[in-house]
Amino acid sequence: MKRGFAILAAAACALAGAMAVRATPPDGVNEAAILEDAMPRTLAEYGFFIDAREQVPREGVTPYWLNTPLYSDGADKLRFVYIPDGEQALANGADLLLFPVGTALIKTFAFGRGEERRLIETRLLLHRENGWVALPYRWNEEQTEARLAVAGGRTEVTTPAGETISYRIPNKNQCKECHGVDDAVVPIGPKARNMSATWLAGLVESGSLDRMPAGANSMPYWSHESSGPLELRARAYLDVNCAHCHRPGATASNSGLDLRWEQRDPEALGVMKRPVAAGRGSGGHLFDIVPGEPDASIMVHRMRSSEPGVAMPELGKATVDEDGVAIVERWIAEMRR
Amino acid sequence: MTRLNLLCAAAVAAVAMPLAAETHSVEPGESAQERLQEALILAQPGDEVVLGAGRYDLSDGLSLDVDGVTVRGAGMDETVLDFTGQQGSGEGLLVTSDNVTLRDFALENPKGDGVKSKGADNIVYHRVRVTWTDGPDANNGAYGIYPVESTGVLVDGSKVSGASDAGIYVGQSRDITVRNSIAEANVAGIEIENSRNALVENNIVTRNTGGILVFDLPDLPVMGGGNVVVRQNLVVANDTANFAPPGNIVASVRRGTGVLVMANDKVLVENNIFDNNPTSHVMVIAYTQPFEDERYNPHAREVVIGQNLFGRGGDDPQLDGAEMLLAAFGGALPPVMWDGVAEGESGLVVVPGIAGWTLNLAEPGQDLATAQPGPLQVPAPENEFDMSGIGAPAELENRLK
Known part of the structure; x- marks a missing residue:
């Protein structure tokens, strides 16, 4: 059980790290957390948000939307992308943008509106040297912290249709069941065809995308x-x-x-x-x-x-x-x- | 903080570095779902996840995606993963990594399939039981043990009952052995589909609708099934009414079929014991449905029926015109049934002394109403069946200790 102890120690150490972070908030996104071969125990360690509860992103963490989104029991989904400063995503026709190593895709699932909004989970896709890694983080009842939940879990939510359901937070492997192609983990959502041309143009302007992808914005808007x-x-x-x-x-x-x-x-x-x-x-x-x-x-x-x-x-x-x-x-x- | 950081560095290094194999023990009880799933995620190649005896109440499917892991229970009647309350996922356990060994545990009442291993090369299932406890029911999951798109599959000493499609189903795979296992009260007992180099031996298949099925189907990523040997199996009393949901290919299997070979290349059926299969002990046919897939060959080719022990059978066939057929053949149909559809000369050979009958059809998919049933007259096998390359890689045996 030596490694079991080691993992515990690593967890304790991550906790200590997180506490340290909270005491002295860093100025930017914690790129080491994205890149290093580890599983940070809390969402806070990445520093993606100025105010995580309100999902206010830090500079460099950009919200995005999809023309036609995946259905997830009616959850509100808040999507963000972080591309390291000085790095550039490559256009790939109408298909997935090719993100550089160091990229993080962040998606928070929430139910309820306004004051009632409850964050359930935040899923991360981290582009590391060896490929993409998918990690699920589960928000606590107090909405103060999202912790790594490799085994996933269930929680009761009320859908916009008014139905109370047992909502499944996927486990780490289940991330791959949807995100796996030819045994590698890949993003699904950010395909140029399913993204706004204006948003992509903004990315090109800021230098985070090499050029406007051909076939961008060719998928219809689901809500219209x-x-x-x-x-x-x-x-x-x-x-x-x-x-x-x-x-x-x-x-x-x-x-x-x-x-x-x-x-x-x-x-x-x-x-x-x-x-x-x-x-x-x-x-x-x-x-x-x-x-x-x-x-x-x-x-x-x-x-x-x-x-x-x-x-x-x-x-x-x-x-x-x-x-x-x-x-x-x-x-x-x-x-x- | 410095000391803590040093400890951290050591701990992180220890996590990152490959260590000697470890054991992750899991016991039943509260939050078994999370604890068991976490063990399956945190295991490293070479590790064992050991499931203590008892009943695990599970609400969701489990999955394993780490190469070289062994999942070991305390026995197929001692360690039971109970999916009666399953709320999500299409199977009980999903394996997507290579060189995995699953042994000595059971799954009960998964909502979809039992254990599915997809793209999981060199997998061993040893003494794994999958049971739908209410017996045959169209609402049961489709497959009990379900390796697919894999090279190197060994299923040994396992047991499946109640599957609404196939108990042990190997699909779109190569280098396969299914042996010493029991398939009871499924629609199909054991099914080898769109697969090559399969050895099915020393199994007991009973009370299924059809005992052992060897198929090739069109429109799949992997086709060209063949090189299949079915030997030394006990194929007895497969007489359960078909309870497969319509739409599935096995829904067309006639109650009382012992071994069915359909659209396959080089199949040997030898040294089995057949008894009380009321439609036909052995049935060899072409694929009957229309298809457009140009890569697909609907014929049964080079099928060899060797010596087998045939008891009573063919005496209550689920076939159109059964009464007339029974009258014509003296109360029971001969043990081997062929549709007569051959591609050139390469259809069916049968050792002398085994009786059969044929529908004398000419084309795949030909209307059965145009059949002209008559006694089977086909040549005897001329050459020894080529066994080379058939069966699971020998090194998988080493994991059975």
Whole structure:
């Protein structure tokens, strides 16, 4: 158990470090915490926020938004990116921005509005020399501190729909279940196609991005019904909510279903595709998508379910995304045979 | 502060440096979910996570993503991971790292699959039990033991019952051995799908809808299944009504199928004991559904039926026109059934002395109404079956001690 002791000692030492930090707040983001091969025990050690409770970021930590976001039981998600001073992200067409080593992507999940807002967890993706590392931090009841929770956990929350649910904070491995491609951890959200051109232009202007990515801002805005044709909205939804697993090299690769934005083959997208390992998830249906028949499509059946073993996505949500189901239903209903 | 910092430096160094293998002990009780998951995350390559005897009430799926870790319980009836109250995840335990050994524990009532190991090369399952405790039920999870997209798989001394798809399912993998295991009361007992170099031996498969299934399916990243040997298994009384949710390929398996070979290349079925499989002890067929995947071959090719012991069977077949067929064949169908669909001359060979019958179909997917059932007349095997490369890598054996 020697190493067990060592970890305890490291934890104690991290605590001491955190206390020291709080006594004399550093001026900037703690780049060592991002880069070093360790798991800081508290979110405070990184120094991303001037006021973490209110999610006021320090200079250099930039908030961003996505045109079409991932559904997470209706949680408010506050996203930030930190790119080290003097470093530069590279445009990669409409795809993921290529962030330099030292980058941190920060995402806080919250429920409730105004005074009632309760922070649940902050997930970090840290770009280290050996690749990206995903770490979950869980906020305490007092909302004074977010501590590393490698094993994740559950907590009761009330969704915007008024439903009280047992909300799952993912464990460290589950981070990789969604963020893994070809056995490496990668970011999912910050793809140029799903980000505002204005925001990206700002990043270029400040020197943190090498140039304006081609195909930026090409995905529709989820919250604006008129922002794009039905098919694009449905495909954007599937890309953002499903394709991190349902693509080659990722967690659900063995299903043969590929829901990425760039996929054009109808069969790969599920049209008249038979299930492989759906089990009772098939709901008695024969195909993932039957054009014109959402009620006969396994995809819709699984999106409508909140039961583990049937529900899709498997991770990151406990409730049904009614708006998401509606758009995919309409897309399938209008699909020509 | 200086002394503390020195200690810190030492501690951090100790965490970073590879040390001799360690044991992380976990006992059942309060917060077992977090403690067990934390042990699986903090383990380093070479470490053992040891699960004490007792029942672990788990609310979420567990996962392991560290190479070379052994997860060891106190026995498949002593250490029970109970997922009856599972609220999330698609499986009980997910393994995504290589050289992992899972042994001597059980999972009960996972909401989705039991243990799934994906892209997890050289994995050993030894004396692992997965049970859905209410018996056959369409609401049970799909697969009990579920290695997929892996090279090097050894399943030994394990036991699965109640899976609504397949008890032991190996998919899109290579170099596989499934042996000394029991698959009971699943839709499919053991299934080898889109996989190569598989040895299925010394198992007991009973009370499933179908005993042992060897398949290749279209539209998957990995296809071209073949080089499969099914030998020395007890394939008895697979007579449970099919309870798979429709839509899944196994939902089409007829109750009472012993061994089913569909769309595969080079399969040997030899030295098994078959008894009381009421549709057919052995069934060899082409894939029956339409498909567009150009990479896919729907035929059963070079299938060899060697000596086997056939008891009663084929006496209550779940087939259209069963009464007429039974009358024609004298009350029971012969032990080997073929659809007659061959690619060139390379369909099926059977050792002399084993009776069979054929549907005399010509094309994959041909309407069964056009079948012309008759006695099976196929050549005897000419060459010895090439066993080279079949089975799990020998070094996996070393982990069974």
